[in-house]
Amino acid sequence: MTMIMKVEKLPKLFEEAAPILKALQDNGFEAYFVGGSVRDLLINRPINDIDIATSAYPEEIKQTFKKTVDTGIEHGTVTVIENKQTYEVTTFRTESEYQDFRRPDKVTFVKSLTEDLKRRDFTINALAMDANGEIIDLFGGLEDLDKQVIKAVGNPSERFHEDALRMMRAVRFQSQLDFGIEQHTKEAIIEHHELLSKIAVERVRDEFLKLGLGQGFKKGFASFIDFKLVEQVPVLNVYEAELRRLLGINFLPANEVAFWSMIAVCCQLSLAKIRKFLVQWKNSNKVKEEVLAIVELFDIMMVKEPTNRQLYHYGLTTLLQTIDLMRMFGEEVNATLLVDCYDQLLIKSRDELAIDGKILIEDLGLRPGPAIGQILYEVEEAILNHELENDLKAIKNYIELGDFHE
Structure with missing residues (x-):
């Protein structure tokens, strides 16, 4: 059943983009804001960018606007440049069978908003909004937002066979939004968890990292383990028992480096294994070296206070992140003394x-x-x-x- 509600006052980000929708409408096409930006607007989360979907075909989008870039035209996406801002505008589309559980065999452009929204992953992401702030909900996303639940659009098994990464996205959204996961969606993840092994580790890494930095980290991470997704990722698949320790920590990692350092310490990985682990998870050399420095200093501080030379070598940023890491695992640390010792160094580099x-x-x-x-x-x-x-x-x-x- 279609549900419609209206946002009376649109934020500036949407107001600035509204002329894009109106230009398409003036040329006889449908156009809507879609996806995560609509969801986040409704639950008052920060919005970084917006996505626009339209019944116009890519060439028709290009004819409507003076400045465009073919950023993903084979998938129907054209970037429109208007008032020095860029907007991704994508043609309504539906997708054929997914033979490899990650890419559709064929993308077909359609004129129907319904067909476009029904291919999306979760009901809370299958929302559309027009330039006047009217929300169009075809799959119960508003109700699920109200209930704070993540539920697949239609048949969850079909959604996860289309793109197995959606299983990771489910637990990632659970962490970011601090929502629950609907029962049938949960059961489908457990049933099809092995499909995650078909997904490139780079894509899994992005979702795993967002999960690790979410406000509902413990909830999402527990599902990551309980739904057996942990069994399908590099290295961590043999550390399930160790990873459960993270469900009892009192502090959350503040950034990417802190998250990987937390994982490395939790699993008690040697420095050599940490290096290999971070490479397998496709991390940059910069992240790898920063994590290794934090874990090295963590090992030192577990035994004794670091020397002036060690404080000088590792630097203040690494020292502060190591202090945070020790606190995560309930270790006693005199942060004030250590920072004072660092401050008193006559040279820092x-x-x-x-x-x-x-x-x-x-x-x-x-x-x-x-x-x-x-x-x-x-x-x-x-x-x-x-x-x-x-x-x-x-x-x-x-x-x-x-x-x-x-």
């Missing part, structure tokens, strides 16, 4: 050192080579231990007295 290799060679007559690095290291050490001021004259005297000349 080698760039702040009052001397460099060039000065050692030109002013002190030292020959280029490995000895230069060793001298700079010992100077750093003396400054970090408050045995030497970070002053060029004092450092030169220190080197002269220390008989560093070759």
Whole structure:
């Protein structure tokens, strides 16, 4: 049954995009805001971007607007540039069979909003809104939003066979929205969880990370384990018991690096295994190195307070993230003392050192080579231990007295 309600006052983001819908309508086409932006508007969540669906075919979209880019035209998506803003406008479409559980064999453009919405994953994402703020709900999405439940559109088994990633999206939305999952949808995920193995790890990673940073993390993560999705992902499939520990933590990870660090510590992975794990999950080298630094410092702090050299080496950002990680796992840590110790360091990086290799060679007559690095290291050490001021004259005297000349 079709349900219609009206949003009386549209946020600025929608007001600015309304002329796109009206231009399409003026040319005889239907056009609506669709998907997550409509959902988030109704539950007062932040909206980052909006999607527009229309009965116009891609070429008709391009004829309607002066500036367009063919961003995904084979799937019916054209980017419209209007008032220095970009809007993705997609033709109503339906999809054929999915032979690989992730891509449709064929996309067919249609003129029906109903056909377009019925192919979407969950009822709360199958909502449309026109330029006047009228919400069109064909599949009970408004009721499910009110009940705070994630429910597949139509037959959940069919939706998950079309795209098995939708099973991960279900638990991701559960975490982000702190909603429950409808019984038949849950049963279908458990029944078809093995299909997740067909999905590229990059796509799974994106959903898993969003799950990990959601406000309802414990709820979504419990479902990720209980629905057997954990069995179909790299490395973590053998750490189910360890991962359940995360359901008892008191702090949530603040960012991507914190999330992967939490997983690594929870599973008690060695540094070598962490490196391999992060590569298998298609993380960037930057993320990999930051996670390794946090876990290294975590291991140090579990045994003793870090030295000045270690505080200098890891830096403040890593120190603060490690403190957060220790608190997540209920470990005692004197954060104020550690941050004070860091603040009292006379230098925070080698760039702040009052001397460099060039000065050692030109002013002190030292020959280029490995000895230069060793001298700079010992100077750093003396400054970090408050045995030497970070002053060029004092450092030169220190080197002269220390008989560093070759």
